[in-house]
Amino acid sequence: MTPAVLLLGFVTLSRLGELWLARRNTAGLMSGGATEVAPGHYPAIVALHALWLGSLWIFGPGQPVNGVWLAVFLLLQLGRIWVLTTMGSRWTTRIIIVPGERLVARGPYRYVNHPNYMVVIGEIAVLPLSLGLPWLAVAFSLLNAAVLTVRIRAENAGLQMARVNDAS
Numbered sequence: 402m403t404p405a406v407l408l409l410g411f412v413t414l415s416r417l418g419e420l421w422l423a424r425r426n427t428a429g430l431m432s433g434g435a436t437e438v439a440p441g442h443y444p445a446i447v448a449l450h451a452l453w454l455g456s457l458w459i460f461g462p463g464q465p466v467n468g469v470w471l472a473v474f475l476l477l478q479l480g481r482i483w484v485l486t487t488m489g490s491r492w493t494t495r496i497i498i499v500p501g502e503r504l505v506a507r508g509p510y511r512y513v514n515h516p517n518y519m520v521v522i523g524e525i526a527v528l529p530l531s532l533g534l535p536w537l538a539v540a541f542s543l544l545n546a547a548v549l550t551v552r553i554r555a556e557n558a559g560l561q562m563a564r565v566n567d568a569s
Contacts, residue, residue, distance in 0.1 A: 404466040405532055409457055412528065416454065423494040430497045438496040438559030442551045449548050453525060453541045461532040470531035477527060480520045483509050496556045498563045518549055
């Protein structure tokens with residue numbers, strides 16, 4: 402098994418675990434009265450990430466792994482873990498608004514509004530770069546920018562609506 406296959410296997414298993422966690426957390430939040438905001442763009446997010454990972458599996462297994470980019474990717478994984486542990490049971494892959502709950506303002510959220518998206522932006526670029534696939538890094542970074550533009554606007558609007566409703 403090549404280092405690239407081991408790396409892609411790790412990322413694939415991590416993503417599958419995160420999907421399981423997200424589904425569990427979403428179900429728990431929804432059963433507690435939360436609502437989902439702007440679910441229409443979610444299939445585009447799923448498709449983007451599936452195509453990104455699938456493309457890496459198609460073009461990456463025979464590639465050498467660049468140690469510098471791999472180190473950057475591993476640092477991004479620490480950021481991912483920080484986000485997940487900070488959000489706890491409120492972390493999900495969907496935009497879920499919990500009535501009456503305050504925004505998380507600890508961990509990386511003390512410094513930036515959307516740290517999870519910053520990690521994802523980095524991963525989508527850095528993992529292909531670690532496999533010597535700069536064209537995949539550029540292509541999927543551009544697609545991700547388009548999807549995140551819609552996503553962040555929808556999330557901010559949902560959070561703003563929740564603040565207005567909480568103030569009433």
